[in-house]
Amino acid sequence: MNDGPLADVDAIAWHRLHHAYGPATDVPDQLRALRSRDEDRRADALACLSGNVYHQGTRWQASHAVVPFLVALVDDPETPDRAAVVGLLRRIAVGDRRDDALPFDPRQAFAAGDTFDGPEHDELIQRFYAEEELADDEIPVLDAAAVRWAADSYFAAAARLSAITRWVSDPDDQVAAQAAALIAWFEPTDALMAALIAVPEHRARPRASANLALAHAPASDVRIDRRLRELTLSGTATVAVTAAVASAYRDGKALAEQALSILVEASDRDDLEGVPGWDRAPRGFVMLALQRLDLG
Incomplete structure (x- = not known):
């Protein structure tokens, strides 16, 4: 058989x-x-x-x-x-x-x-x-x-990271989101970063998961920072919030005003959808991001 x-x-x-x-x-x-x-x-x-x-x-x-x-x-x-x-x-x-x-x-x-x-x-x-x-x-x-x-x-x-990285673009949003969260635990190669950056913003769950993964990516990658800035301006609520969280992790007190405003507004919200692959609720990530800015 x-x-x-x-x-x-x-x-x-x-x-x-x-x-x-x-x-x-x-x-x-x-x-x-x-x-x-x-x-x-x-x-x-x-x-x-x-x-x-x-x-x-x-x-x-x-x-x-x-x-x-x-x-x-x-x-x-x-x-x-x-x-x-x-x-x-x-x-x-x-x-x-x-x-x-x-x-x-x-x-x-x-x-x-x-x-x-x-x-x-x-x-x-x-x-x-x-x-x-x-x-x-x-x-x-x-x-x-x-x-x-x-x-x-x-x-x-x-x-088997090449296979796991492919899943980030899987048509199943749950698979793609969990894959994005999983690869955050491995060496941030160019292929991994490219896969996370490429997730389209209309796929909210994988995109939000990819944002949280990018929060921990190398600070010197300008592609990531540019993508996160774009998403704070055009993404849906969860996408914009997680992009702002990632930017706060990466930029610290140099965080752009738009991203800071998103975080402050989100700090009072309990209705943001959880992100598959991540145990912490989005509001928890927001509060951690604000703590990094000495605002939590």
């Missing part, structure tokens, strides 16, 4: 990889269930994967191996609920980090995992999975292992 984007899923030695509840032998069928036409079955599979390869923010041995298949699923337009799959990918790649961790430095974030060597500590990991009692001096090794598994998941997504 040809599983399409999951054609190679059985080539992975899942029995040798563990997730939160033991050997990851159940993962292939859970991934296949994400392709099901049965909505309940898809929801169950998403919940299971959210609980076993991403368990309360922790990544495991098996987590990084799931990433290529999630990317392939989103790449296939026949996959239902693609936006939900992007959301799962984001959790596995980035964890439970919030936007206040942006811009993100993976070397610093994952430095604590450098002391973990998988083969060297394999026996310890096996005893941990067997729920055997561990010595106090072995606990730091487990902590380092968790950081290493998180790093493996992040870099597995980074290796």
